[in-house]
Amino acid sequence: MLPEEIDALFRARGLASYRSVQVVEWLFQHGARSFDDMTNVPKSLRSECAEHYSVTDLKILKVQVSQADRTRKFLLGLSDGAMVETVVLPEGKRSTACISTQVGCAFGCPFCASGKDGLARNLSVGEIVDQARRARFHPDIGNLTNIVLMGMGEPLANYEATAKATRIFLHERGFALGKRRVTISTAGYLPGLEKLAEDDLPVRLALSLHATDNATRNRLMPINKKYPIERVLEACNHLLLSRRTPLTIEYMLIEGHNDSLGEARRLAGICQSLRAKVNLIPWNPISSSRFRSPSEERILRFQAELRKAGVLAFIRRSRGADIDAACGQLRASSTTKKA
Ligand code: SF4
Numbered sequence: 001m002l003p004e005e006i007d008a009l010f011r012a013r014g015l016a017s018y019r020s021v022q023v024v025e026w027l028f029q030h031g032a033r034s035f036d037d038m039t040n041v042p043k044s045l046r047s048e049c050a051e052h053y054s055v056t057d058l059k060i061l062k063v064q065v066s067q068a069d070r071t072r073k074f075l076l077g078l079s080d081g082a083m084v085e086t087v088v089l090p091e092g093k094r095s096t097a098c099i100s101t102q103v104g105c106a107f108g109c110p111f112c113a114s115g116k117d118g119l120a121r122n123l124s125v126g127e128i129v130d131q132a133r134r135a136r137f138h139p140d141i142g143n144l145t146n147i148v149l150m151g152m153g154e155p156l157a158n159y160e161a162t163a164k165a166t167r168i169f170l171h172e173r174g175f176a177l178g179k180r181r182v183t184i185s186t187a188g189y190l191p192g193l194e195k196l197a198e199d200d201l202p203v204r205l206a207l208s209l210h211a212t213d214n215a216t217r218n219r220l221m222p223i224n225k226k227y228p229i230e231r232v233l234e235a236c237n238h239l240l241l242s243r244r245t246p247l248t249i250e251y252m253l254i255e256g257h258n259d260s261l262g263e264a265r266r267l268a269g270i271c272q273s274l275r276a277k278v279n280l281i282p283w284n285p286i287s288s289s290r291f292r293s294p295s296e297e298r299i300l301r302f303q304a305e306l307r308k309a310g311v312l313a314f315i316r317r318s319r320g321a322d323i324d325a326a327c328g329q330l331r332a333s334s335t336t337k338k339a
Helices: 003-012 017-028 043-052 125-136 155-170 190-198 214-220 229-243 261-274 296-308
Strands: 059-065 072-077 083-091 094-098 102-104 119-122 143-149 182-186 204-208 247-253 277-282 313-315
Touching (some): 003 017, 072 125, 094 125, 119 155, 125 143, 125 155, 143 155, 155 182, 190 229, 204 229, 229 261, 247 296, 261 277, 261 296, 277 296, 296 313
Parallel strands (some): 094 143, 143 182, 182 204, 204 247, 247 277, 277 313
Antiparallel strands (some): 059 072, 072 083, 083 094
């Protein structure tokens, strides 16, 4: 719930306004896991709250820490037995949480583990926000400065919950993150992009493109058969013009599929027309996959071709690959309910 929605509930019950201020602070500034944790709220009021409402409390089932770069992957249990994964990437005194928005994913990109078992269900607002609360208040994690909605699932296919969770991340009484610190990533889900264009949500947008023509993208990202590249790019352009939202293009490099110099030139053209920067992500291995990452030399040549065209192009090195926490590695096998 947004802080003002909690205020309204308290008002409707005839409770003093400072009580809802206390509850909101407990939720977002102190990470309370239950109403009982809210020790400066009278016991009778805590009981009344617990009778009518609940605090989403995802169970930490497993934490893996990368020996290479201290990336942490949380396996979190939902109340119905489903599971999701959340990744926290430390960077000096800052850290970024990569949050999931769905259990599994409907779009089944063959290079990505998240869609292997299809979509089980959307996450609720509370389940999305609690992943960030788990990261923010974990004793071993420093200052949570950035949130990317880029974990399992397509955020814009769960639009209402994603948008509301994002408002809580931005809200000054919520996580109070700046608008440049929250990013929504999409595989090009057109209905969601259209909703975002009509919304006033001041977030950064990342487009997982991964191919520059429809034939290749149809193979790598089946969502493209329904929402082809030209329509997705047009929707992004419309969004950028109306909102001046900066765009980042995510481009996973897969040997022999999308890593030629011709593709680098086409990608440069797309970036120039959208004034977008590019993150190049060498493909991260998942089990029983036919794909491979290009050689270092090929990756650098691809980047150089983009830079030659004046495009800002960065290589995003795998973070947490040794614990299967890198892009495309969040596992569908961890999300199914155990028998
Ligand atoms: S890459 Fe994104 S859209 Fe494709 S299966 Fe993975 S989570 Fe879904």
